[in-house]
Amino acid sequence: MAIDPLTLDRGAATPLLATSALCYDAGGKRLIDNVTLSIRTNRRTMIMGANGAGKSLLLRLLHGLLEPTEGTVLWHGRTPGRAARLAQAMVFQNPVMLRRSVQANLRFALAAHGVRGKDRAEQTDQALVMARLTHMARSPARVLSGGEQQRLAVARALISKPDLLFLDEPTSSLDPASTQMIEDLVNAAHAQGVTIVMVTHDLGQARRMGDDVIFLHAGQVAERGALADVLAQPTASSTKAWLEGRLYTAKNP
């Protein structure tokens, strides 16, 4: 297995999630290229980089939604199985809601995780309060505004008490107030021990939320480390170019 230098440097125990020489090909192209990294427990890792750099693909590979062409993803040092699936959740840029009420969307997620009927109502009510959606509990989920839908999506992902939450640009189409509410929900989950891996284009958001950062460029890790350090002193030319607004696409810098 390829070795992740950051894990070694910090003398960490087995990381929560680790990849080794991960590659993903599609359309005759290598879109994720030899990515070796680790995600440490209870850190908030921001995945950043230009449009087309491979951020969403990497997130899907980490979560097991895509099969790697080469390389491995390990969960607690092992091949991910049912336990990994139950312990991970994901929030997409455009949430997909069941054609049911807000509370039914939450109950469905609980049922899928084997929570009994008696406990379901109580946990649903708690999630509604957390997402500030109690007043809309019986409304069809599809009539919610974009910000409300995303709050429901985050609450639905967190209701199963995951160890790791993936988020793919969860606030890219939201206004500042809705963005703040999503950040509050994610930070509250992190404060309770949930590890966060989030794709964002928003540098302000990354500064507000990130502990670590992974910069991707053309499917490869350009640089990574503690977010404050990388932003203060980027070493990769692609990271510098992106931070200065000079890198418009990963493929045609």
Ligand SMILES: Nc1ncnc2c1ncn2[C@@H]1O[C@H](COP(=O)(O)OP(=O)(O)OP(=O)(O)O)[C@@H](O)[C@H]1O
């Ligand atoms: N199934 C596929 N077949 C061919 N090319 C693909 C496929 N899926 C993704 N790509 C390409 O892989 C590259 C990386 O895609 P990805 O969605 O991961 O980028 P991203 O970094 O998340 O970009 P953005 O910031 O624009 O969302 C893009 O050039 C995309 O067009």
